[in-house]
Amino acid sequence: MVNTSLQQLPHPSFCQHMPALDWLDLEGNQIQTLNYSILKTCSKLEVLLLMDNRIRRVPENTFQSLWKLAELNLSTNRIRELSKNTFKSLSKSLLKLNISYNPSLHIHPSHFSHLTHLQSLALEGIEIEDIQTKMFLPMKNLSHIYFKKFQYCSYAPHVRSCKPNTDGISSFENLLANIVLRVSVWVMAFITCFGNLFVIGMRSLIRAENNLHAACIKVLCFADCLMGVYLFFVGVFDVKFRGQYNRNALLWMESIECRTIGFLAMLSSEVSVLLLTYLTLEKFLVIVFPFSNLRPSKLQTGVVLASIWMLGFIIAAVPLMNENVFGNYYGRNGVCFPLHSDRQEKPTAKGYSTGIFLGLNLVAFLVIVFSYSSMFYSIYKTGINATDLRSRLHRDVAVANRFFFIVFSDALCWIPIFLVKVLSLLEVEIPGTISSWVVIFILPINSALNPILYTLTTSFFREQVEVLLCRWQRRHILKKDSKSLTSSTVFMEASRAACYQPPAYLQRVSLISADPRYA
Incomplete structure (x- = not known):
């Protein structure tokens, strides 16, 4: 029937x-x-x-x-x-x-x-x-x-x-659902940790033109390095639960370890966002208002950095203080990051994560975009009356490229996160594979690229690295050719001339190179 x-x-x-x-x-x-x-x-x-x-x-x-x-x-x-x-x-x-x-x-x-x-x-x-x-x-x-x-x-x-x-991130057998995620989490962890530690080390060895700015960059790299530590531990626990994840899934997501690495990821993310916003505003004031003398003192910089870390710590720690109010905030998935909202999430936790991702982080992103747009316009407007048109065009293209990649990396990281958060609040079904790509690939993008964008691409840093390399090369040659004083002296003079010859781009004077921090 x-x-x-x-x-x-x-x-x-x-x-x-x-x-x-x-x-x-x-x-x-x-x-x-x-x-x-x-x-x-x-x-x-x-x-x-x-x-x-x-x-x-x-x-x-x-x-x-x-x-x-x-x-x-x-x-x-x-x-x-x-x-x-x-x-x-x-x-x-x-x-x-x-x-x-x-x-x-x-x-x-x-x-x-x-x-x-x-x-x-x-x-x-x-x-x-x-x-x-x-x-x-x-x-x-x-x-x-x-x-x-x-x-x-x-x-x-x-x-x-x-x-x-599977939910796209984890599977019945494994914390990370597929081989691409398992390999990528180690690659991203290595790139993020090594890149930021390298910059911290080099910034400590190289004499800085502006010690305050160098300190800010080292603090930024340390914050970004925490994201690499988070990815490293995700990879470690994936190996630990390999083949039997579902038997341990509930215990893992409710464990101290999961909450700790979730706390580290949130701390890294928020401190990095706040530091990038501060560095952007500092650069904005110097370039757009070059004669205003609004540069922060050593004490002010120290207070700002301490405040940023304190605020980031509070943001990451608040959900851990009251489980009755926030529930298992970091244990909503196998990678312990509170990106996706669902009906089981407590209203307080949902409102809190919305305020962080679509409130604080969105405002910070808009401030960064607006500031860099204003800076480029100011640089372009200042160079209109330049007599050397060819030099001005070369400089503007270089500045535009660098500013573009800084804003592009922020957009690449945060726009997908904003979209995922909005869709989850609207209760739109989000494929699990998208969430996994966001957490493993997109979220650490800024942490991996910041060392390149804020240090390795600057002309001053490249110049100092060249000087270090030349000094090392001379010492090596001196030891090797110590038997012939005459030939060594001739070679040293030639080397000195080659090492200290100022690059062509340092011979140009522009508003953007007036302060070595922003070269």
């Missing part, structure tokens, strides 16, 4: 006329109610299929007489509530239960406590707001379970097969 527009079950005596009936398929009808009196004579039923109907209510004693029932399908109906003992009478016989796609159905922790023989449970399309591990523990024989979200799989670690088996 499939797709017959049947509005109610047949007369209670219909099973009496078919005493051997063991399979009843009523899919695709318009049945609205179920009750014991209709099914009480169908004691031989082994399969009952009632999917795609309009059933709203299932009384507690509905299946009381179906002591042989092995498969029950109530999917795609309008059931809102089930009694705790609805399936109690089926405890010894039921092997397969499907109540999927009853979107308003509230699942109680004790709904399945009697189904000790159940082998397959389908709960697709249902939000389980108060999901708990104890919901599924009584079902010792359960081998297949189907959820709406991959995150629910962690609450049934003893089940052999769980669908969906």
Whole structure:
């Protein structure tokens, strides 16, 4: 009786006329109610299929007489509530239960406590707001379970097969779902850590024209280096849980380790954003208002840097202070970063992350874009009256390229994050692969590129590196050719001339090179 527009079950005596009936398929009808009196004579039923109907209510004693029932399908109906003992009478016989796609159905922790023989449970399309591990523990024989979200799989670690088996970031077997993510997390961790440590080391060895600016850059690199540490630990725990992630997923996401690396990632991200905004505004004042004498003193710079770190620490630490208010803020996914919002997230946590990503970070990004646009316009306007047109064009192109890549790297990092956050707030389904790319590839982009953009591409830094290389080369030649004083002297004079010959771009004078910090 499939797709017959049947509005109610047949007369209670219909099973009496078919005493051997063991399979009843009523899919695709318009049945609205179920009750014991209709099914009480169908004691031989082994399969009952009632999917795609309009059933709203299932009384507690509905299946009381179906002591042989092995498969029950109530999917795609309008059931809102089930009694705790609805399936109690089926405890010894039921092997397969499907109540999927009853979107308003509230699942109680004790709904399945009697189904000790159940082998397959389908709960697709249902939000389980108060999901708990104890919901599924009584079902010792359960081998297949189907959820709406991959995150629910962690609450049934003893089940052999769980669908969906990935959220794009993690999979049933591994913390990082695929080989691309597993390799990339180590590559990004190495690039971020090595690049920033290299700049810190070189900035410490090379004499700085402006010590305050050099200190700011070293602090920025240290903050960015924390992002590399975060990625490194994600890679370490991925190796630790390789092949058995789902058994440890819940413990991992609720662990101190997960919260700690999530804290480090948030601290790195926010301190980096605030520092970049401060450096941009400092540069903006020097270039757009060159005669205003608004450059900060040593004390002011120290206070600003300390304040930025304190603010970043507070932003990252606040969600850890009250779990009742914020829930497991950092443990929403396997990589412990609170980017994606969902219905299970507490309202306070959702509002807090929205304020950080779409409030503070968005404002900082807009300030950076506006400031660099104003700086380039000011430089271009200043150079209009330059007599050497060729020199001016060369300089403007170089400045424009550098400013473009600084703004482009910020946009490449933050625009996808803004979009993902907005879509998650609008409850738009976001493919898990997008979230994984954002966390592993896009989020660390600024941390990896900042050493290049703010140090390695500056003319002053390149000049100082050339000087260091020349000194090392002369010392090496002196040791090698110490037997011939005359030849060594000749070579030293030639080397000195070659090493200290000012590059062509240093011979040009412009507003942008007036302060060596911004060369």
